[in-house]
Amino acid sequence: MNKTDNILLGHGSGGKLSHELIDNLFTRHFKNPILEQQSDSAILPINSSHIAYTTDSFVVDPIFFPGGNIGTLAIAGTVNDLAVSGSKPLYLSVGFIIEEGFPIIDLEKIVISMAEDAKKAGVKIVTGDTKVVDKGKCDKVFINTSGIGELNEKYINISSGKGIVPGDKIIINGSIGDHGMSVMAARNELNIQTHIESDCACLNHIISDALNVSDKIKFMRDATRGGLGTVISELVSDSNYGILLNEDQLTIHESVRGLCELLGFDPIYVANEGKVVMVVGSEDADMVLSTIKKSPYGKEASIIGEVSESHKGMAWLNTSVGGRRVIEMLSGQQLPRIC
Amino acid sequence: MKYIDEYRNKDIVQYFAQQIKKISTKPIRLMEVCGGHTMSIQKFGLPYLLPDTVELVSGPGCPVCVTSREYIDRAVAYSRLEDVIITTYGDLIRVPGSSSTLEREKGKGADIRIVYSILDAMLIAKKNKDKKVVFLGIGFETTAPSSAAGILKASTASLNNFFVYSAHKVMPPAMETLIDEGIQIDGYVGPGHVSTITGQGIYENIPKKYNMGVVISGFEPVDLMQSIHMLVQQFENNDPKVEIQYTRVVKPEGNIVAQQMLDEVFEYRDDWWRGLGILKNSGLKIKQKYEKYDAEKMIAVEVEETIEPKGCICGLILRGEKKPKDCGLFGKVCTPSDPVGACMVSSEGSCHAYYLYNR
Numbered sequence: 301m302n303k304t305d306n307i308l309l310g311h312g313s314g315g316k317l318s319h320e321l322i323d324n325l326f327t328r329h330f331k332n333p334i335l336e337q338q339s340d341s342a343i344l345p346i347n348s349s350h351i352a353y354t355t356d357s358f359v360v361d362p363i364f365f366p367g368g369n370i371g372t373l374a375i376a377g378t379v380n381d382l383a384v385s386g387s388k389p390l391y392l393s394v395g396f397i398i399e400e401g402f403p404i405i406d407l408e409k410i411v412i413s414m415a416e417d418a419k420k421a422g423v424k425i426v427t428g429d430t431k432v433v434d435k436g437k438c439d440k441v442f443i444n445t446s447g448i449g450e451l452n453e454k455y456i457n458i459s460s461g462k463g464i465v466p467g468d469k470i471i472i473n474g475s476i477g478d479h480g481m482s483v484m485a486a487r488n489e490l491n492i493q494t495h496i497e498s499d500c501a502c503l504n505h506i507i508s509d510a511l512n513v514s515d516k517i518k519f520m521r522d523a524t525r526g527g528l529g530t531v532i533s534e535l536v537s538d539s540n541y542g543i544l545l546n547e548d549q550l551t552i553h554e555s556v557r558g559l560c561e562l563l564g565f566d567p568i569y570v571a572n573e574g575k576v577v578m579v580v581g582s583e584d585a586d587m588v589l590s591t592i593k594k595s596p597y598g599k600e601a602s603i604i605g606e607v608s609e610s611h612k613g614m615a616w617l618n619t620s621v622g623g624r625r626v627i628e629m630l631s632g633q634q635l636p637r638i639c
Numbered sequence: 640m641k642y643i644d645e646y647r648n649k650d651i652v653q654y655f656a657q658q659i660k661k662i663s664t665k666p667i668r669l670m671e672v673c674g675g676h677t678m679s680i681q682k683f684g685l686p687y688l689l690p691d692t693v694e695l696v697s698g699p700g701c702p703v704c705v706t707s708r709e710y711i712d713r714a715v716a717y718s719r720l721e722d723v724i725i726t727t728y729g730d731l732i733r734v735p736g737s738s739s740t741l742e743r744e745k746g747k748g749a750d751i752r753i754v755y756s757i758l759d760a761m762l763i764a765k766k767n768k769d770k771k772v773v774f775l776g777i778g779f780e781t782t783a784p785s786s787a788a789g790i791l792k793a794s795t796a797s798l799n800n801f802f803v804y805s806a807h808k809v810m811p812p813a814m815e816t817l818i819d820e821g822i823q824i825d826g827y828v829g830p831g832h833v834s835t836i837t838g839q840g841i842y843e844n845i846p847k848k849y850n851m852g853v854v855i856s857g858f859e860p861v862d863l864m865q866s867i868h869m870l871v872q873q874f875e876n877n878d879p880k881v882e883i884q885y886t887r888v889v890k891p892e893g894n895i896v897a898q899q900m901l902d903e904v905f906e907y908r909d910d911w912w913r914g915l916g917i918l919k920n921s922g923l924k925i926k927q928k929y930e931k932y933d934a935e936k937m938i939a940v941e942v943e944e945t946i947e948p949k950g951c952i953c954g955l956i957l958r959g960e961k962k963p964k965d966c967g968l969f970g971k972v973c974t975p976s977d978p979v980g981a982c983m984v985s986s987e988g989s990c991h992a993y994y995l996y997n998r
Contacts, residue, residue: 305743305746306743306746306747307746308742308743308745308746309742309745310742310976315976316974316975316976317976320976554640557640558640561640561643563755566682617684618684619682619683619684619860620647620649620683621647621648621649621652621653621683621684621685621688621860621861622649622652622653622656622687622688623652623683623684623685623686623687623688623860624684624687625681625682625683625684625687625996626995626996628994628995628996
């Protein structure tokens with residue numbers, strides 16, 4: 301285990317400390333081949349077909365922020381984990397841990413927005429649980445969701461990215477950093493006023509549109525905690541290829557850039573809640589791009605880089621001024637609780 | 640983004656890259672002594688744009704990195720007191736002390752809060768009258784004036800439960816000591832924000848005494864490339880001097896009001912720098928007149944004995960004698976999530992910047 305005796309905030313950052321905790325504690329004790337895949341959803345063989353199964357917990361502070369709330373995050377997070385694994389999300393469970401004294405009107409606001417988003421995504425919330433804890437034992441409300449999706453046999457390798465080869469293109473469905481910075485700005489103690497809205501959205505429809513036009517989508521992951529940088533460095537580690545991204549092709553909204561500059565954050569490591577990173581065979585890349593651009597959640601989509609033969613196991617960024625640097629996994633915590 | 644994009648213009652950066660290539664005939668080693676510069680150089684991948692003749696090395700420019708273990712040990716000890724709230728800039732919480740860090744103490748339940756300004760810390764003090772609120776005053780001439788302003792404000796507002804634990808330092812003694820100790824460099828990329836406060840006068844000794852140029856630089860890629868170009872030009876023409884590239888912010892005389900505040904609240908003391916040892920008149924101590932706000936004077940605490948880590952070459956890296964890659968611990972035992980030395984902790988530290996952007 302780590303040198304520390306206690307859980308640190310960094311253990312929840314999605315970066316190196318989180319990985320250490322998962323590898324050295326959870327995976328070590330819960331050990332089985334399905335868990336060890338460490339993909340966004342577990343792929344479960346049941347009789348002759350497969351289902352995708354995932355779970356996620358949400359502890360965001362503040363619980364309401366521009367562009368969403370803890371409930372919409374919970375639906376999108378779970379739906380997206382299923383969808384990026386190539387599956388069609390079908391059923392969700394929802395568990396609430398609620399602090400004594402929490403206003404029911406706020407709870408209802410959350411629940412209504414969850415119901416709306418689930419409906420839009422075409423998933424059903426089929427089971428749930430509620431626990432109330434003493435005041436001070438949790439912060440307003442925490443939500444756990446799990447979900448299952450139906451996995452078509454031909455998408456079985458998408459969650460692991462087994463088919464990736466040099467020359468493949470990297471696509472993202474829009475701007476980066478909006479969610480993390482919107483939550484950051486909504487935190488009272490910073491006293492900053494911005495118009496940044498979270499990108500929180502269910503991506504299953506845009507993903508199925510893309511899968512319908514191309515069978516060359518080799519990998520997908522939603523770039524949540526740890527941001528685009530963490531997805532890319534996770535993908536490339538232990539691989540026999542490299543990845544080269546171009547900073548010029550990344551879309552970062554002005555207000556997000558501004559706040560990142562102010563607080564010293566690197567937007568490629570800032571969380572998103574409605575962004576999927578795709579690795580697509582070069583012959584299909586333009587077609588996939590034009591397909592996802594038609595979706596309301598893909599208008600700012602772009603090809604941001606490619607898989608390379610050189611720099612095996614490393615991810616590089618061509619900087620906007622013509623320099624070049626390594627993209628590493630986020631270490632420790634860049635942001636407060638954001639999902 | 641206005642006033643930023645202009646200084647990240649690819650064509651202008653490339654222009655300076657070509658000009659540097661054109662005029663640079665002799666090997667030149669330039670040191671930046673500001674963590675913001677280190678970060679920017681790595682983040683924008685500037686070394687990739689420079690010819691082999693130009694080498695950049697990082698000096699002791701990250702305030703967190705030069706802070707002593709003893710300071711951290713004392714901060715940890717404060718944090719263990721029942722009635723104390725520690726307020727600090729975020730970087731500091733992961734810096735290893737002899738047996739703990741503020742982050743670990745926070746994990747164990749200490750009340751440690753990250754703030755973005757001393758004013759936030761004062762607000763916490765106002766809201767928690769039954770607690771002693773200690774602000775960890777870290778940084779060079781850049782952050783020291785805000786600590787001074789905070790103390791002055793606290794004294795007019797009679798905020799009696801607010802204290803500053805000062806590790807503030809001043810830059811010029813370190814820049815001269817490095818040369819005196821024989822570090823091989825040919826010029827300094829001068830710190831932009833320090834100079835905003837101090838003006839350019841504090842560096843005049845360096846060309847005179849050491850025949851070495853100083854160019855005070857901004858933080859964007861165009862700024863840094865232009866500053867490097869100016870230093871290479873001085874070097875090639877054997878014409879060392881102090882120049883300001885960052886003219887849009889730095890005035891030759893500096894910020895007089897901030898200088899007056901510093902004079903009012905602080906006095907110089909000999910101070911210990913990680914990697915450099917004790918440097919004469921390099922630290923800022925709160926004057927007796929304001930000792931009511933001096934945590935060291937007002938809050939008694941027992942501090943553990945300071946132990947330095949084995950195998951860590953932070954000191955040599957801070958002096959620019961070694962690069963992070965030369966360290967046996969770098970990237971293996973010492974990583975940003977589990978740092979041994981302070982250079983790996985702060986995002987401005989050279990080991991951290993190398994780890995993140997240039998492995």
